[in-house]
Amino acid sequence: MAGSNSIEVWMTWAFSPAISAIIVTLLISLLSPVIIHYFLYRKANSKEPPTFLLVGPSGAGKTSLLTLLANGTPSPTHTSQSPTTALCQLPSSAKAREDRYRSEHDTTSLSRPKFLLSDTPGHGKLRHHATTAISGPKAPKGVIFVVDSAAVSSTAGLAETAEFLHDILLLLQKRHTQAKTSKGTEIPVLVAANKQDVFTSLPVNLVQSRLEGEIDKVRQSRSKGLLDSGVANEDDVINGDEESNWLGEYGSKEFSFTQMGEHGVDVKVLGGNVVGNDEKAGQVGEWWDWIGDNL
Numbered sequence: 458m459a460g461s462n463s464i465e466v467w468m469t470w471a472f473s474p475a476i477s478a479i480i481v482t483l484l485i486s487l488l489s490p491v492i493i494h495y496f497l498y499r500k501a502n503s504k505e506p507p508t509f510l511l512v513g514p515s516g517a518g519k520t521s522l523l524t525l526l527a528n529g530t531p532s533p534t535h536t537s538q539s540p541t542t543a544l545c546q547l548p549s550s551a552k553a554r555e556d557r558y559r560s561e562h563d564t565t566s567l568s569r570p571k572f573l574l575s576d577t578p579g580h581g582k583l584r585h586h587a588t589t590a591i592s593g594p595k596a597p598k599g600v601i602f603v604v605d606s607a608a609v610s611s612t613a614g615l616a617e618t619a620e621f622l623h624d625i626l627l628l629l630q631k632r633h634t635q636a637k638t639s640k641g642t643e644i645p646v647l648v649a650a651n652k653q654d655v656f657t658s659l660p661v662n663l664v665q666s667r668l669e670g671e672i673d674k675v676r677q678s679r680s681k682g683l684l685d686s687g688v689a690n691e692d693d694v695i696n697g698d699e700e701s702n703w704l705g706e707y708g709s710k711e712f713s714f715t716q717m718g719e720h721g722v723d724v725k726v727l728g729g730n731v732v733g734n735d736e737k738a739g740q741v742g743e744w745w746d747w748i749g750d751n752l
Contacts, residue, residue: 619671633721
């Protein structure tokens with residue numbers, strides 16, 4: 458009864474015309490939004506920035522791209538032996554997803570979200586860092602596969618690049634198809650055709666077509682190898698084991714990156730060059746735009 462009486466007395470005072478009650482009510486009305494905003498903002502800031510994964514063969518320019526996106530200028534690099542992560546921020550020249558449909562007359566500042574960029578070694582014996590990051594419990598926000606546009610003009614360079622890209626795409630495909638829910642399993646991939654300024658480099662459309670053709674050879678040889686070795690048999694085919702290891706549309710005669718869309722992997726091939734004249738920053742505007750679209 459005492460508690461009930463106390464509440465009744467307090468309510469009577471709160472709704473009374475007394476100056477003290479009016480002042481307290483105004484303070485509560487003014488401070489409540491500020492306090493709520495403070496806690497929500499602090500909670501949002503406490504979240505770790507999303508991570509984009511840098512993968513690709515050695516010498517493609519991954520580490521140079523990391524230093525360029527993080528510091529604004531490419532730095533002299535050496536072959537990476539372990540993963541390196543840097544905090545980056547979207548420049549004002551690129552739009553984040555939330556600003557995509559803003560009016561041209563909107564004068565408010567664009568959002569410039571921050572993100573982590575993780576560079577993984579490209580050497581064959583150290584690629585487990587990349588595969589572990591992709592197949593681990595925490596999915597990256599996106600994957601940037603850096604390609605040397607000049608190296609893929611040679612048979613050896615094309616074969617190495619295509620085989621590595623095939624394995625990365627297959628991991629992403631399996632992550633999506635084997636997940637219990639599609640939430641968080643759709644991971645976009647940027648194939649960054651680097652060194653477009655080099656005289657011997659292939660144009661972007663040719664880089665894409667050559668990679669698609671070589672990846673098709675990889676998946677055909679992998680499938681044939683399983684059957685010839687006896688690892689895959691009729692039971693495997695029936696149970697879907699062979700299908701699960703087939704990249705893209707199962708049984709298709711030709712591979713294309715568009716097939717990956719059915720497996721939650723949107724692949725874009727865009728050109729650029731990390732290092733420009735006199736070791737200055739090159740042209741990476743399309744890559745920044747892709748990152749912004751996926752932030």
